[in-house]
Amino acid sequence: MADEKFRVLAEINRRSKEKPVLVGGGAVEFYSGGHFVTGDMDLCARTAALAEVLRDMGFRKEGMYFIRGKLFIHVLGPGFKGRSDEVAIGKGLSIRVISLEDLIIDRLNSCKWWKHAVDCEQALYLLNTYAEQLDYGYLEERADQDEVRDTLEELKPGRRDRTKKGTKK
Amino acid sequence: MDRITTIQVNSSTRDRLYKLKFRKTYDEYLNFLMDMSEKLEREGGKRRVSPDKVLAMSEAMRGWVARNVKWKNGRMAAVDLDGR
Numbered sequence: 001m002a003d004e005k006f007r008v009l010a011e012i013n014r015r016s017k018e019k020p021v022l023v024g025g026g027a028v029e030f031y032s033g034g035h036f037v038t039g040d041m042d043l044c045a046r047t048a049a050l051a052e053v054l055r056d057m058g059f060r061k062e063g064m065y066f067i068r069g070k071l072f073i074h075v076l077g078p079g080f081k082g083r084s085d086e087v088a089i090g091k092g093l094s095i096r097v098i099s100l101e102d103l104i105i106d107r108l109n110s111c112k113w114w115k116h117a118v119d120c121e122q123a124l125y126l127l128n129t130y131a132e133q134l135d136y137g138y139l140e141e142r143a144d145q146d147e148v149r150d151t152l153e154e155l156k157p158g159r160r161d162r163t164k165k166g167t168k169k
Numbered sequence: 170m171d172r173i174t175t176i177q178v179n180s181s182t183r184d185r186l187y188k189l190k191f192r193k194t195y196d197e198y199l200n201f202l203m204d205m206s207e208k209l210e211r212e213g214g215k216r217r218v219s220p221d222k223v224l225a226m227s228e229a230m231r232g233w234v235a236r237n238v239k240w241k242n243g244r245m246a247a248v249d250l251d252g253r
Contacts, residue, residue, distance in 0.1 A: 039190025
């Protein structure tokens, strides 16, 4: 089911002129290979345009969700700020997903300000799993903007010696 | 006027969603949250990170990432979902 979700998202992506960005728990599920599972998928996109695509694909609207089978999609609107990456998932399919760095900042915010334990765990997980690949310059810049640098430093593994690219100073 | 639920779905859909997301019905989840809230309050609002477990999961995933993820200019470019 987990991978099927992403294949459906890829089809949504293919049909959409303006590519929706997967954020939130769905993005954590994607980057964690299903270690963390979410029940719904949050997409950032213009609601009206995406609603048309979803209806064409057999989703029905119920409250804040578009539902098809076990897949619940929540369209958050077009306000996505930050980086996102177009990631190929095979057979000509791709999804657009919030960058690892922005996702970590999102989790750090929830960890620090809302004290959500699972988001602290997810931030720790992502920081460790992708320690070699993260752009630390951008990550730290975003952490300063959101005033979560202290939480980042607390959870960050090995730090500077792990990476050369994007390092500030 | 009929009142609708706080998350704007009917109760059976809401329970389906909560079972998918939290493996609990909405009411069970609310009870869980209340218990958790009381527990956190007792613990002085400490985070409940279980770093050993998280790091073990992370270690396993790093091997998978090395084998199945392609990077381009430092950005994730492709994932082999069939490798999962």
